[in-house]
Amino acid sequence: MSAGALAVTTDDGRRTLAPPGRRRVTVLARQQFGAYAVLRCADPGGPPPRPGQFAMLATAERWGGGDGERPFLPRAFSVLRARPGELEFLLEDVGPGTARLAELEPGDGLWVLGPLGIGFSVAASELAGRRALLVGGGVGIAPLAILQDELVASDAAVTALLGFRDGLHAAGAALLRDARIATDDGSAGHAGLVTDLLTAELDRDQAAIVYACGPPPMLEAVRALCAGRAVPAQLALESGMACGFGACFGCVVPTRSGYVRLCLDGPVLDADRLETALTPGAGH
Numbered sequence: 001m002s003a004g005a006l007a008v009t010t011d012d013g014r015r016t017l018a019p020p021g022r023r024r025v026t027v028l029a030r031q032q033f034g035a036y037a038v039l040r041c042a043d044p045g046g047p048p049p050r051p052g053q054f055a056m057l058a059t060a061e062r063w064g065g066g067d068g069e070r071p072f073l074p075r076a077f078s079v080l081r082a083r084p085g086e087l088e089f090l091l092e093d094v095g096p097g098t099a100r101l102a103e104l105e106p107g108d109g110l111w112v113l114g115p116l117g118i119g120f121s122v123a124a125s126e127l128a129g130r131r132a133l134l135v136g137g138g139v140g141i142a143p144l145a146i147l148q149d150e151l152v153a154s155d156a157a158v159t160a161l162l163g164f165r166d167g168l169h170a171a172g173a174a175l176l177r178d179a180r181i182a183t184d185d186g187s188a189g190h191a192g193l194v195t196d197l198l199t200a201e202l203d204r205d206q207a208a209i210v211y212a213c214g215p216p217p218m219l220e221a222v223r224a225l226c227a228g229r230a231v232p233a234q235l236a237l238e239s240g241m242a243c244g245f246g247a248c249f250g251c252v253v254p255t256r257s258g259y260v261r262l263c264l265d266g267p268v269l270d271a272d273r274l275e276t277a278l279t280p281g282a283g284h
Ligand SMILES: Cc1cc2nc3c(=O)[nH]c(=O)nc-3n(C[C@H](O)[C@H](O)[C@H](O)COP(=O)(O)OP(=O)(O)OC[C@H]3O[C@@H](n4cnc5c(N)ncnc54)[C@H](O)[C@@H]3O)c2cc1C
Pocket: 054, 071, 075, 076, 077, 078, 079, 089, 090, 091, 092, 093, 094, 095, 096, 097, 098, 099, 139, 142, 143, 237, 238, 239, 240, 241, 267, 281, 282, 283, 284
């Protein structure tokens, strides 16, 4: 963050307001972690994001106009990590937008709009007497890395439980400290689901708060598990996002109190606000 940048934080510290308009930043490095790429960017004018917030990204060159002319719109990415004047994002190449972003080289330009949305709550009142269990699936580990950094810095007790489909994806676990791993094919760590690890942790000690991000079926399993044991949980959800700032209503998801725009009222929602985490249209 530059000396002149203004960071305005609202919603009990869960939201840093974005500066108006998108800003062009420069890619400093791209590093591969198995199936995932990490983009590190210089962001001298950007305010520090809260864990769980995201940004809308588009490459400065060749965004649109490629095969089939996609992608047109920017794409949403959780902040993986933030240091003064730098931002990091994690991505897996699953389509035209992520393919373009995964080709970026040091020196290339990137449009960033953010930080956007409401992130995780790490209020002392929520953590009091509880250890934090971070539960991530696939590329959903991204917002848990910045969250772990913040919790560790505040001396909170933290355990990271991460699930991946195979060993190639499990290489992403190196982005968090001391993570315990589950893989679907058993090629690394526990053979099975990350929720098996969560169940074992909660069987051992239920004085916990769960922070989770991953595919909808994983989030729904986490939600149901925590609801059944009265363990508080915060879930970082996904839905298709066209604008990222409340204008298009493309990202609405149902809650017990009606529909909310996930880009404004989320992406992190308290689990007890949800009947289900199986949001329509999401699937990653
Ligand atoms: C708040 C938020 C944070 C995100 N953080 C990350 C991140 O840190 N790293 C990362 O790699 N991706 C992240 N995503 C997902 C990413 O934005 C999409 O995968 C992206 O749109 C893919 O663009 P594409 O052009 O490569 O592929 P597309 O052609 O747009 O999509 C490829 C496939 O993914 C599905 N898809 C696209 N967007 C979504 C979505 N939002 N939810 C579920 N399925 C989707 C499509 O239906 C399609 O099957 C995040 C999404 C949200 C809403």
